[in-house]
Amino acid sequence: MINNSSFFCSWSGGKDSCLALYRAIDQGGVPSYLFNMLTENGQRSRSHGIPREIIEKQAESLKIPVIFGSASWQGYKEEFISVLSEIKKNDTNYGIFGDIDLEEHRKWLEKVCSSVQIKAYLPLWQKKRESLVKELLDLNFKAMVISVKDDVVAKEYLGKIFDWDMVQDFKNADIDISGEGGEFHTLVIDGPIFSFPLQVKPKEKYWRDGYWSMDIGLK
Known part of the structure; x- marks a missing residue:
């Protein structure tokens, strides 16, 4: 599906986003960025509370540039879309996400990605x-x-x-x-x-x- 296509990976730092990244690469996709959302002060990841320096070290080891957004939960969607717009400017066509079966979140991801003409791809979706x-x-x-x-x-x-x-x-x-x-x-x-x-x-x-x-x- 994503063979030879450029993608970013929504990166929490955890196992599911990592396995989704692995699968996307294994399917021939070309990673352009890791994308992580931080808290308002830009010091920790919004989802897992991981220090920014740890996320940066993961990116260094993975040899994939990381791009950050920073927002409160109230401003999360606006900032998320703003960063996606910047990512799209570099001809990135797919967004990789590690969701398994949370339908409401999948719909949200597809909506925000489509707003900037990026296709959301969930390699782990509905897997056991x-x-x-x-x-x-x-x-x-x-x-x-x-x-x-x-x-x-x-x-x-x-x-x-x-x-x-x-x-x-x-x-x-x-x-x-x-x-x-x-x-x-x-x-x-x-x-x-x-x-x-x-x-x-x-x-x-x-x-x-x-x-x-x-x-x-x-x-």
Whole structure:
């Protein structure tokens, strides 16, 4: 579908956007940018709370330029479209997203992308959770859990690498193993499309807006 086509990847820093990027490259697409939305002060990612310097280090390892937007939730859509307009000027025709089955969000993505004549492409859409997790782990992507939803996932998982033992724990507890509903968030630190692994260090754990999160920095 995207063979030889230029694309940007909506980049959270986590496992699903990373697997979507991998699939797009594997299908012959040509990555032009990673696109990450930051908070108003431009210091952390809006979705996962990852420090900007970590996202930049991922981009360096992936050898793909990263472009940032920065906004409150209230101004999110306007800023998102503004950045897409700039991306489109560089003949980028597709936007890659890691959504699996949230229909409302898919419709939103398709709407904002089409407003600037970019096609939204979701390589993971409607794929089975188990097969996506198997693909991620078989490819040897290393994803660290950095945020968990309070009363859903225990904060003891913070800082641990997402692996089959964790998957089994989540299945036993009836937790979505892909975290599609925001049950947990990850940071990918290594994998087959990374030129070097990220060296990160855990900092303090903190609670905010219903989530336990772990702050991280570069070593």
